[in-house]
Each structure stands twice: as structure tokens, then as C-alpha cells.
Amino acid sequence: MADRPKTTEPAQRRLSPRKRQRILRGVQYVILVAAVVALALWANWPSLAQNFARLDIAELMLPDLFTVALLNTIIYSVGGFAFSFVFGLILALMRLSTVGPYRWLATLYIEIFRGVPALLVFLLILFLPLALQGFSVPFGTYGQAILGLGLVGTAYQAEIFRAGLQAVPKGQTEAARSLGMSATRAQFTVVVPQAIRIVIPPTTNQFVSLLKDSSLVLFLGVSGQYVELTKFGNDMASTHANATPILVAGLTYLIVTVPLGYLAGRLEKRKGTSR
Amino acid sequence: MTHAIEIKDLHKHFGQNQVLRGIDMTVEPGQVVCVIGPSGSGKSTLLRCVNLLEEPTRGKVLVEGVEVTDPDVDIDAVRRRIGMVFQQFNLFPHMTALQNVMIAQQRVLKRGKKEAEAVARENLRKVGVGEKCDSFPGQLSGGQQQRVAIARALAMDPSLMLFDEPTSALDPELVGDVLAVMRQLAEEGMTMLVVTHEMGFARQVADRVVFMDGGVIVEDGPPAQVIGDPQHERTRTFLERVLHPEE
Ligand SMILES: Nc1ncnc2c1ncn2[C@@H]1O[C@H](COP(=O)(O)OP(=O)(O)OP(=O)(O)O)[C@@H](O)[C@H]1O
Ligand SMILES: [Mg+2]
Numbered sequence: 335m336a337d338r339p340k341t342t343e344p345a346q347r348r349l350s351p352r353k354r355q356r357i358l359r360g361v362q363y364v365i366l367v368a369a370v371v372a373l374a375l376w377a378n379w380p381s382l383a384q385n386f387a388r389l390d391i392a393e394l395m396l397p398d399l400f401t402v403a404l405l406n407t408i409i410y411s412v413g414g415f416a417f418s419f420v421f422g423l424i425l426a427l428m429r430l431s432t433v434g435p436y437r438w439l440a441t442l443y444i445e446i447f448r449g450v451p452a453l454l455v456f457l458l459i460l461f462l463p464l465a466l467q468g469f470s471v472p473f474g475t476y477g478q479a480i481l482g483l484g485l486v487g488t489a490y491q492a493e494i495f496r497a498g499l500q501a502v503p504k505g506q507t508e509a510a511r512s513l514g515m516s517a518t519r520a521q522f523t524v525v526v527p528q529a530i531r532i533v534i535p536p537t538t539n540q541f542v543s544l545l546k547d548s549s550l551v552l553f554l555g556v557s558g559q560y561v562e563l564t565k566f567g568n569d570m571a572s573t574h575a576n577a578t579p580i581l582v583a584g585l586t587y588l589i590v591t592v593p594l595g596y597l598a599g600r601l602e603k604r605k606g607t608s609r
Numbered sequence: 610m611t612h613a614i615e616i617k618d619l620h621k622h623f624g625q626n627q628v629l630r631g632i633d634m635t636v637e638p639g640q641v642v643c644v645i646g647p648s649g650s651g652k653s654t655l656l657r658c659v660n661l662l663e664e665p666t667r668g669k670v671l672v673e674g675v676e677v678t679d680p681d682v683d684i685d686a687v688r689r690r691i692g693m694v695f696q697q698f699n700l701f702p703h704m705t706a707l708q709n710v711m712i713a714q715q716r717v718l719k720r721g722k723k724e725a726e727a728v729a730r731e732n733l734r735k736v737g738v739g740e741k742c743d744s745f746p747g748q749l750s751g752g753q754q755q756r757v758a759i760a761r762a763l764a765m766d767p768s769l770m771l772f773d774e775p776t777s778a779l780d781p782e783l784v785g786d787v788l789a790v791m792r793q794l795a796e797e798g799m800t801m802l803v804v805t806h807e808m809g810f811a812r813q814v815a816d817r818v819v820f821m822d823g824g825v826i827v828e829d830g831p832p833a834q835v836i837g838d839p840q841h842e843r844t845r846t847f848l849e850r851v852l853h854p855e856e
Pocket of ligand 1: 626646647649651654655
């Protein structure tokens with residue numbers, strides 16, 4: 335708008351840009367209202383409510399919805415997140431190492447686990463005891479779920495850390511080294527703390543991503559005390575031949591993910607203004 | 610007596626780019642040597658070769674008789690005795706001024722927290738930012754940041770200091786404060802190697818001025834000679850441009 339030259343002649347033939355914009359906005363509102371009215375008229379509300387919004391069924395989900403399903407979702411994703419945070423940092427440091435083989439190994443891992451579907455990793459974990467005789471993942475289902483989420487999360491978290499480490503100016507390392515710090519000490523007292531600050535917003539998003547991926551635990555064939563939100567909703571939906579539990583499970587995810595997404599946005603903004 | 614710094618036939622190449630092409634110079638203990646020269650002449654590279662932030666391609670650098678270019682030398686131990694001040698300050702932004710000055714004392718010299726804090730406060734007061742101990746670098750002016758950076762280097766009890774254009778990133782009205790601190794250091798007998806464009810400072814404070822151009826030392830002598838009565842055409846042209854930029 336600002337770079338358009340102001341027209342001096344009165345608007346006779348053509349509408350001024352401002353007027354045209356107002357009309358365009360009016361048209362958008364008309365389309366919206368028409369769509370809403372059409373939906374309201376054509377939708378079969380009683381049937382929809384019957385299938386998706388049965389409060390009595392929703393009530394049956396309590397309290398297990400929170401005490402078992404949501405709790406497990408959080409255990410799986412927090413566990414997987416902790417795993418990927420630690421190994422992601424190690425992998426990022428390897429990726430930036432001056433030792434070639436470390437770099438290659440890290441790159442290989444990152445490319446593989448970002449390149450295949452997370453579901454595939456879960457299926458593979460399921461087959462681990464078959465492939466390696468006598469091997470079993472410790473802590474049973476919790477162990478398997480956290481391992482699966484952790485293996486995948488590590489690859490993404492490593493890339494987040496790498497970007498964060500590289501965003502710290504080189505002068506920081508030089509200042510630390512010129513004070514007599516070893517390369518390792520400079521890295522951990524000066525570079526890593528700053529990198530962690532930089533990566534907080536993308537890491538929050540990555541956690542949300544893991545939280546959603548925790549639904550893949552469904553494919554580990556869990557039941558009973560191990561079910562998480564998606565599995566729980568799906569089981570309840572099957573039992574009652576009704577979609578309401580799935581909708582409720584979805585809403586429960588949103589209770590956690592929406593505030594986290596909002597938080598990440600806030601942190602991102604704050605990072606932009608500070609310094 | 611050993612030289613504070615001795616540089617012999619120093620060469621530094623960045624790929625095909627020959628930045629330093631045979632530098633020979635010495636700095637005696639207690640001397641202040643200013644390095645001047647046009648942009649790209651290799652002044653920063655020379656300074657960075659002294660504490661091995663850059664690895665020389667050829668030649669020797671000795672600091673207090675210790676050959677820093679020897680692969681067997683503990684470079685971290687040598688750097689502890691060489692303070693460095695950068696054009697861009699390079700303070701640690703996630704630490705307060707006090708923490709900036711304490712961290713290397715604690716982690717490198719293994720001083721206790723109490724002692725490190727006392728030394729830090731003392732040095733911050735000395736450079737005139739004693740009341741800014743709890744401020745983060747982002748809350749300080751450029752001049753204050755640079756003085757914190759000087760305090761950070763001094764807290765390590767260095768036996769010599771390197772300055773790479775310490776006032777070039779500062780607003781003109783803040784330059785004086787930093788130069789005053791450096792002048793005080795010089796009077797106290799600190800050995801200093803200073804890359805600068807501040808001709809007034811070089812003339813009044815330096816024992817020697819070194820003029821570099823194209824990776825070699827063109828002129829090396831007392832300021833009255835190098836700045837006051839340059840012997841080489843290149844030095845004259847450079848000084849002409851620095852001292853009378855409008856003409
Ligand atoms: N790390 C590096 N990699 C490649 N080239 C470099 C590097 N550092 C410096 N150079 C090159 O070396 C030359 C001299 O750089 P140097 O920074 O030493 O000059 P200077 O005299 O300090 O200049 P200025 O007054 O602009 O700071 C320049 O051409 C620069 O491009
Ligand atoms: Mg320079």
C-alpha cells in the first residue's frame with residue numbers, strides 16, 4: 335500500500351484502492367454467512383449429536399480419561415522428550431564435531447530417523463525381541479513407548495540443537511578460549527547455555543509434536559493400564575459404537591497442546607525483542 | 610631479559626589469500642605498541658596469531674619466552690596470561706557483568722567464589738563500572754560493555770593485553786572512557802599490543818607504533834617518527850587519509 339503512488343486525480347473511472355478493499359472484505363463476509371447458513375440448514379443436527387456429542391457416553395469416560403489415558407500420554411511423551419533432549423544434544427555436538435566419523439554417524443542417524451515414518455520405528459521395536467533372541471526393552475510398555483518416541487525425537491531435537499549452537503556467534507567461543515578455557519569448557523559454560531535459550535521455542539513445538547506422536551503407542555498393542563488418549567478413545571468408541579469418545583480424546587489433547595503452542599509463540603516473540 | 614612477545618617470520622594464509630607475509634617484531638615487558646594500517650592489512654590476524662586464535666601458517670610466536678606455536682605447549686595455560694579485548698566486546702550475554710568477570714577466574718584459575726567475586730568487583734570498580742555489577746550486557750552502553758570486557762581480562766592477572774580496535778564499535782562520545790582506562794593501564798606498566806585507529810592515543814600513549822600494509826610491517830618506531838615524520842610513502846598516504854578524512 336505504502337509504495338503505491340498517491341493518485342492526484344479524483345477517482346472517477348476506477349475505485350480507489352481503499353474502497354476496493356472495503357468491497358472485497360464485504361464479499362468475504364457474505365460468502366462466510368452463506369456457508370454457515372447452508373451448513374445449519376442442511377446438516378442433520380440430531381443425527382450428528384447422536385453420533386458425536388453424547389454427553390452420557392462422555393461421562394462414562396471419567397475419571398479414566400484423565401487418571402489413566404491423559405496421564406499415560408504425558409508419561410510417554412515426557413519420557414520420550416527427556417530421552418530425545420539428552421541424546422539430541424549429544425548428537426548435535428557430534429554433528430558439529432571436528433572428528434569426521436562422529437559427524438558422519440550423527441548425520442546418518444538424523445537422516446534415517448527423520449526420513450522414515452515414526453510408525454515404522456514403533457513396529458520395529460515390536461519386533462526387536464524376535465530379531466534379537468532374549469532381548470527385551472526394560473520397563474515393558476513404558477520402556478518401548480519411550481524408546482520409540484525418544485529415537486524419533488532425538489533426530490529432530492538434534493537438528494534443533496545444531497541450529498541453536500550455530501546461532502551463537504563465534505566471538506563467544508573466542509572470548510572464552512582467550513580467557514584460557516579449554517574447547518570443551520568453553521562449549522559447556524558459554525555456548526550451550528546460550529543455545530538452550532535459543533532453542534526453547536522450537537523445542538516446545540517439538541514436545542507438542544511428540545505428544546501427538548505418542549498416539550502411535552496404539553500400535554504397540556497396549557491395553558488396560560497402559561492405554562493413552564487415542565487408544566482409550568478408540569476403545570470406548572468401539573464399545574459404544576459411537577464417535578463421541580474420539581472427539582473427547584481430541585479435545586483432551588487440545589487442552590495440553592493449545593496452551594503449549596501459545597507459550598512457544600510467546601517465547602519466540604520475547605526472544606525477538608530481548609538482546 | 611625475555612621479550613614479552615617475539616614474532617619471527619610470521620606467515621598466515623587463508624587458502625590462497627596471503628594475509629601475513631613475514632612479520633618480525635618484538636614487544637618488551639611494560640611497552641605499549643600500537644599497530645595501525647589500512648583495513649585488510651592483517652592487523653587483527655597478527656593479534657590473533659599471538660594467542661593462537663589463528664594458527665600461523667609458518668614462523669614462530671614466543672610469549673614470555675614460551676613458543677606458542679609449538680604443538681606441545683599447553684595453549685590454555687599461555688592464553689591465561691594474555692588478556693584479549695575484542696572490537697565487538699564478546700561479553701557473555703547470559704551472565705551479569707559480575708558473572709562475566711567471575712566465570713573464568715572460577716573455572717580456569719579455580720578461585721573460590723568469594724575471592725573471584727572480590728576480584729571481579731575490584732576490577733569493575735577500577736574500570737569505572739562498579740555500580741553495574743548486576744546488569745546484563747544488553748542493559749549496558751557500548752562503552753560500559755567494553756570496560757566490563759577489559760575488567761574480565763584483567764581479573765585473570767594477565768601479564769600482557771591484546772586490544773583489537775577496542776573503540777571502533779563505539780559511539781564517538783563513548784570512546785574517551787575506554788581510552789582513559791587503557792591509558793591508566795599503560796601507566797601502571799601493563800604490556801599492551803593495541804590495534805587502533807585512534808591516532809591521538811597512539812601518539813600520546815604508545816612507546817612504539819607499527820604501520821602495517823599488505824601483510825608486512827612497513828614502518829616500526831616511536832610515534833613521533835612513524836606518525837609525526839613517516840619515512841615511507843605508504844605510511845604518509847595512510848596517515849593523510851586517517852587524519853584528514855574529508856579532503
Ligand atoms: N577466518 C578467515 N578466513 C578467511 N579469510 C580471513 C579470515 N580472517 C581474515 N581473513 C582475511 O584476511 C585479511 C586480513 O584480515 P584482518 O582482519 O587481519 O585485517 P585488519 O587489518 O584487521 O582489517 P580491519 O581494519 O578491517 O579490521 C582480509 O582480507 C580478510 O578477508
Ligand atoms: Mg581487524
